[in-house]
Amino acid sequence: GAVVSQHPSRVICKSGTSVKIECRSLDFQATTMFWYRQFPKKSLMLMATSNEGSKATYEQGVEKDKFLINHASLTLSTLTVTSAHPEDSSFYICSARDRGGRVTDTQYFGPGTRLTVL
Amino acid sequence: GNSVTQMEGPVTLSEEAFLTINCTYTATGYPSLFWYVQYPGEGLQLLLKATKADDKGSNKGFEATYRKETTSFHLEKGSVQVSESAVYFCALSGKGQNFVFGPGTRLSVLP
Numbered sequence: 001g002a003v004v005s006q007h008p009s010r011v012i013c014k015s016g017t018s019v020k021i022e023c024r025s026l027d028f029q030a031t032t033m034f035w036y037r038q039f040p041k042k043s044l045m046l047m048a049t050s051n052e053g054s055k056a057t058y059e060q061g062v063e064k065d066k067f068l069i070n071h072a073s074l075t076l077s078t079l080t081v082t083s084a085h086p087e088d089s090s091f092y093i094c095s096a097r098d099r100g101g102r103v104t105d106t107q108y109f110g111p112g113t114r115l116t117v118l
Numbered sequence: 119g120n121s122v123t124q125m126e127g128p129v130t131l132s133e134e135a136f137l138t139i140n141c142t143y144t145a146t147g148y149p150s151l152f153w154y155v156q157y158p159g160e161g162l163q164l165l166l167k168a169t170k171a172d173d174k175g176s177n178k179g180f181e182a183t184y185r186k187e188t189t190s191f192h193l194e195k196g197s198v199q200v201s202e203s204a205v206y207f208c209a210l211s212g213k214g215q216n217f218v219f220g221p222g223t224r225l226s227v228l229p
Contacts, residue, residue: 006161034216043207043221044162093161095217107217109154109162 002028004096006110013084014118021079021113023094030096033077034107035069038091050077084117091115120145124208124220131227137195139223141182141208144189149210151175151184151191156205156222165193165206200227 003026013019023033031052036044048058048069056069066088068080077096081088091114095107125140143151150169154162166175171186182193191208208220 041224043219046216049216095162106150106152106164106167107211108164111161112159114159 002096002098002108004094004108004110006092006094006113008113009111010114010116012116012118015085016083018080018082019084019115021081021092021094021115023077023079023096023110025075025096025098025108028096028098028108029074030077030098031074032097033071034095034097035067035077035079036093036095038093038112040091044093047079081115084115086117089115089117120149120210120212120215120218122208122210122218122220124206124223127205127222127224129223129225131198131225133200133227133229134197135227137193137198137225139193139206139208139225141191141193141220142189143191143208143210145210145212145218147212148186149212149215151182152209152211152217153180153182153191153193154207154209154219155202156207158204162207198225198227200229203227 005024007022033050035047047062048056050056050069050071052071058064071077093112095109121144152167153165155165166177168175168184174183180195205222207222211217
């Protein structure tokens with residue numbers, strides 16, 4: 001099946017620093033990638049939709065200047081949490097939609113990145 | 119808008135018991151329906167899916183049937199194992215639309 005990787009899997013940083021999380025589709029091209037945030041024992045909250053070569057579309061209430069998204073290629077999207085604060089601590093999960101030359105609704109998820117801001 | 123409702127957990131079962139996790143949805147059009155599983159500390163894995171009414175998705179002994187008349191996609195398994203303790207998410211996606219996830223149901227299987 002399709003594989004999506006994330007790096008790093010865990011990161012601990014000091015308040016005020018910026019953290020970059022990478023999401024890669026390893027065996028398929030993804031014109032669209034998605035970034036989710038998951039709070040403990042909660043469901044996934046869509047943060048933004050990332051389209052290759054264009055600006056990301058952010059969901060209501062998500063600060064675009066806080067969560068910078070870059071989708072520079074068909075296999076890589078990055079999420080940068082700028083000036084992180086303890087309230088940004090969370091589990092961040094990316095997913096990718098298989099381009100595949102056909103319309104498909106399936107998203108493949110990365111393993112997630114646990115961010116802890118001290 | 120589209121929405122997904124799942125039974126509240128946690129669900130606690132003994133090993134080899136029968137599992138049912140209810141899922142109902144509200145959507146315009148004819149979405150695809152999915153079950154994802156999340157093991158502790160990991161991301162989501164696609165468990166099964168169905169793309170049209172009356173389709174049955176199945177994988178690893180898990181099954182779910184797309185019931186348009188009852189707008190449901192209940193997950194079932196005849197005999198659960200301890201290793202299948204996880205959180206199960208029901209989700210839907212319309213053509214070209216974003217995913218909508220249910221709140222998740224935590225399953226604990228006891229030996």
